[in-house]
Amino acid sequence: MAKVIHQFGDDISTDIIYPGRFMATVLPNETPAYAFADELELNAKLKNQEFPAGSVIVAGNNFGCGSSREQAASAVKGYELTMMAKGFARIFLQNAINLGLNLVVAPELEAKVGDDLEVKGDTVFNHTSGRSFKIEPLPQARQAIIDAGGLIAYTRKKLLEKVK
Amino acid sequence: MGYTLVEKILARASGKLSVKVGEVLEPAVDLAMSHENGALVINQFLEVYRDTGLPPKVWDPSKIAIIFDHRVPAESSKTATNQKKIREFVKNQGITKFHDIRGDRGGICHQILSESGYVRPGYVVVGTDSHTTTHGALGAFAFGIGATEMAAVWTLGKALNVEVPATIKVVVNGEFPPMVGPKDLILHLIGKISAQGANFRVIEFHGETIRKMPTSGRLVLCNMSVEAGATSGIVPSDTETLRYLREEAGVKEEIPLVTPDADAEYAQVIEIDAAKLTPQIACPHTVDNVKAVNEVAGLKLNQIVIGSCTNGRLDDLAVAAGILKDRKVASEVRLLIFPASWSIYKKALQKGYLSDLMEAGAVIVNPGCGCCLGVHQGALGDGEVALATTNRNFKGRMGNPNAEVYLCSPQVAAASAITGVITDPRKGGN
Numbered sequence: 001m002a003k004v005i006h007q008f009g010d011d012i013s014t015d016i017i018y019p020g021r022f023m024a025t026v027l028p029n030e031t032p033a034y035a036f037a038d039e040l041e042l043n044a045k046l047k048n049q050e051f052p053a054g055s056v057i058v059a060g061n062n063f064g065c066g067s068s069r070e071q072a073a074s075a076v077k078g079y080e081l082t083m084m085a086k087g088f089a090r091i092f093l094q095n096a097i098n099l100g101l102n103l104v105v106a107p108e109l110e111a112k113v114g115d116d117l118e119v120k121g122d123t124v125f126n127h128t129s130g131r132s133f134k135i136e137p138l139p140q141a142r143q144a145i146i147d148a149g150g151l152i153a154y155t156r157k158k159l160l161e162k163v164k
Numbered sequence: 165m166g167y168t169l170v171e172k173i174l175a176r177a178s179g180k181l182s183v184k185v186g187e188v189l190e191p192a193v194d195l196a197m198s199h200e201n202g203a204l205v206i207n208q209f210l211e212v213y214r215d216t217g218l219p220p221k222v223w224d225p226s227k228i229a230i231i232f233d234h235r236v237p238a239e240s241s242k243t244a245t246n247q248k249k250i251r252e253f254v255k256n257q258g259i260t261k262f263h264d265i266r267g268d269r270g271g272i273c274h275q276i277l278s279e280s281g282y283v284r285p286g287y288v289v290v291g292t293d294s295h296t297t298t299h300g301a302l303g304a305f306a307f308g309i310g311a312t313e314m315a316a317v318w319t320l321g322k323a324l325n326v327e328v329p330a331t332i333k334v335v336v337n338g339e340f341p342p343m344v345g346p347k348d349l350i351l352h353l354i355g356k357i358s359a360q361g362a363n364f365r366v367i368e369f370h371g372e373t374i375r376k377m378p379t380s381g382r383l384v385l386c387n388m389s390v391e392a393g394a395t396s397g398i399v400p401s402d403t404e405t406l407r408y409l410r411e412e413a414g415v416k417e418e419i420p421l422v423t424p425d426a427d428a429e430y431a432q433v434i435e436i437d438a439a440k441l442t443p444q445i446a447c448p449h450t451v452d453n454v455k456a457v458n459e460v461a462g463l464k465l466n467q468i469v470i471g472s473c474t475n476g477r478l479d480d481l482a483v484a485a486g487i488l489k490d491r492k493v494a495s496e497v498r499l500l501i502f503p504a505s506w507s508i509y510k511k512a513l514q515k516g517y518l519s520d521l522m523e524a525g526a527v528i529v530n531p532g533c534g535c536c537l538g539v540h541q542g543a544l545g546d547g548e549v550a551l552a553t554t555n556r557n558f559k560g561r562m563g564n565p566n567a568e569v570y571l572c573s574p575q576v577a578a579a580s581a582i583t584g585v586i587t588d589p590r591k592g593g594n
Binding site for chain 1: 186188200201203204207208211212213214216218234235239240242243246291292293294296308309310311312313315316319320324325327359360363364393395450452537538539543556558559560561563565
């Protein structure tokens with residue numbers, strides 16, 4: 001069971017997730033400080049460690065549209081949050097998978113701040129509203145990256161196979 | 165059944181005779197581009213090699229391009245240190261397509277790749293920048309990826325787990341009316357299909373208007389295809405592609421053209437009559453919030469930006485200089501000009517465009533991305549409004565979440581500079 005800590009609408013760009021002016025910062029251990037930097041309250045609560053790992057941010061369609069900046073995924077990953085959305089933009093989705101950010105795609109998802117959510121198999125249960133939503137599975141090739149523990153480990157494995 | 169352009173390119177790059185939509189491939193990469201975020205790519209690349217006992221060596225240094233453009237010259241010690249780290253890596257790995265902060269070969273990555281002849285029809289191009297879609301203008305399959313994904317490309321020479329995307333065919337016929345052009349066309353298309361209308365798909369451009377359009381305009385269309393969510397935009401290569409690569413990019417080698425089959429299967433076909441288009445404005449804070457210029461005309465502006473990888477080319481500067489020559493930029497507005505490369509800067513200087521613009525009151529800034537994404541020069545103050553020929557108007561873009569950015573063509577931007585308010589260029593900037 002995990003609580004929804006923030007709710008976003010559609011078309012949330014990477015400029016909201018990780019504003020451009022912090023892009024000179026690149027390392028995954030430094031980017032979380034600027035996660036949602038212009039959403040002042042959310043940013044402050046994240047930095048104060050007010051949310052346990054696994055807490056959920058919910059969003060509408062096209063979350064992560066815009067820039068390819070990987071900081072957007074690494075900043076959210078840094079707090080070990082779960083990102084649930086009706087849909088994700090392509091590059092953000094891939095970056096999140098590559099870095100091991102926990103993602104859930106649920107096209108019909110409805111949840112608000114404070115709701116208790118639980119993922120079981122291919123379904124998200126909203127225990128607060130009593131409703132449940134189907135999860136869209138990730139393509140198999142993407143699941144392989146997750147299973148390998150992220151793209152770095154996946155690439156290392158392929159590199160070692162290549163030089164054998 | 166025939167194949168779309170991207171299906172053909174992916175089949176060739178994956179060593180297959182045929183591919184189908186949704187199939188997952190590992191295509192060989194012909195060109196891999198990064199900018200300052202190469203610092204993160206290097207970090208992730210070294211991580212891949214950690215504890216393998218192997219020396220970290222990129223798969224092919226001749227196929228990697230690195231261009232400094234996001235924060236040039238460095239705005240902070242942090243950026244300068246990252247740039248230094250990249251220079252050392254470039255030298256150690258023998259990467260030749262490196263464009264440092266130099267007036268003889270520097271500029272914005274998406275302009276540098278095309279004007280240097282690095283991109284060819286049929287190539288698979290990946291870049292750690294979402295506007296890598298730009299290079300579809302030369303008939304390549306070009307798409308943005310993250311830094312870790314690029315580290316995998318540097319290691320293996322392949323893009324991992326690429327799903328063959330479905331293609332949307334956009335057919336454009338008719339002649340643009342005066343003061344209307346490619347920027348209005350792409351803004352109109354994004355407004356029509358929405359910011360996620362092409363998610364996980366490719367937009368392939370066809371029709372008489374596209375065939376007659378110079379590469380500079382095709383680059384605008386493909387650059388902004390990502391604002392509709394597209395994996396890439398692409399224009400079938402033709403005699404204009406050859407002309408551009410020979411005359412403007414100095415390519416000497418043979419250039420094989422790749423075209424889609426006449427009976428290719430498209431997910432959707434959209435037809436647009438260019439003759440019916442009007443100047444378009446993308447209003448805050450999404451690129452699909454598109455209106456006709458007359459719906460927002462009269463809105464007071466604080467800053468106007470002409471430039472970027474979208475509209476910072478020589479013909480864009482010619483349009484701006486043509487409108488602003490012997491006129492004055494309104495006293496309450498700042499006009500910033502960012503040419504897309506130093507080569508364009510030099511040509512605009514030689515043709516007198518820059519002096520015409522300076523006489524009018526414009527500030528000419530060195531080529532770079534900084535202003536467009538709010539990381540370097542040209543930041544907005546609280547409550548300020550900008551009109552820009554750039555490609556994004558997201559909240560916080562241009563460095564301030566309490567400011568607004570409107571997007572438009574160079575024609576609208578230049579006409580509005582004279583009045584200080586959003587102005588229909590067809591009515592003149594009086």
